[in-house]
Amino acid sequence: MKRKRWLLVVMFLWAGSLVSGGLMAQESGSGTSAKDVRGLSLSQAVMCEGIKDYAPVNKAVVFSMEIGKIYCFTSFDHVPQKTIVYHNWYRNDKLVTTKRLTLQPPQWSTFSSIQLREADKGPWRLEIKDKAKKVLRIVKFSVTD
DSSP: OHHHHHHHHHHHHHHHHHHTSSBBBOOOOOOOOOOOOOOOOEEEEEEEEEEETTTTEOOOOOOEEOOEEEEEEEEEEEEESSSSEEEEEEEEEEEEEEEEEESSSSSSEEEEEEOGGGGEEEEEEEEEEETTTTTTEEEEEEEEO
């Protein structure tokens, strides 16, 4: 009976990740990873106010215009070969910018950022995609006054 429940839970989670095209929640590096067919493994994707000593600073999902700049920090715990990923920044479901980032084996961390303007208030999402344009993770956040 326990095995049957476990199998149902695994199937539910797997189906949910297919429907959403990736994990839909803000991640804090809890060990959950997204793997593509080539073995690339995204272990952390967070929005933050800055980067210091190769780590995200002041992780959040709501940001004030006053900080001036927002970063998306991503960490890959398995990079089988040199490859690229994309950070696609969307405001109100409209693509604002795409950042192309290069990853090196065996593991790699990287980030992209945007400079905030008055018109940038509202809901945002950032899609992290592999070189085949497969969504590895979606991170949602907001910009306020």
